[in-house]
Amino acid sequence: MLPIIEIIIFIKVGDLIGILYTILIIMITGIIGLYLIKNHSFLKLLKISQETFKNNNYTFEKIGQTLIIVISGLLLIFPGFISDIFGFLLLIPKIRNNVISYMMNKTKNKYDNNDVIIDVDQYEEKED
Secondary structure: OHHHHHHHHHHHHHHHHOHHHHHHHHHHHHHHHHHHHHHOOHHHHHHHHHHHHHOOOOOOHHHHHHHHHHHHHHHHHOOOHHHHHHHHHOOOHHHHHHHHHHHHHHHHHHHOOOOOOOOOOOOOOOOO
């Protein structure tokens, strides 16, 4: 469904501003996406995670910031206006912080549940 919507938006924007400008916009957002991925690459993400664990500072915020910027870059590389809108929205620090807070709360609620029940079945081996 999303590809169909993207194609319709391409056609509408192309009719509105011209095909050359439409292609130019897509190319510029792709270049911005490549730039973001290059400067916030997975190697940087790995380096941040190693520093975090080395210093016993298990915060998700630094890793999450870099990860979201990489995801934003990927969204900008994909041709399409909807993915570009989401990519640019993730570059806004307030939105990025809200996404990180949401992810932290979801994982905290999932793993801080103290109602853990361990059910063990007893196994007896028969002697021959």
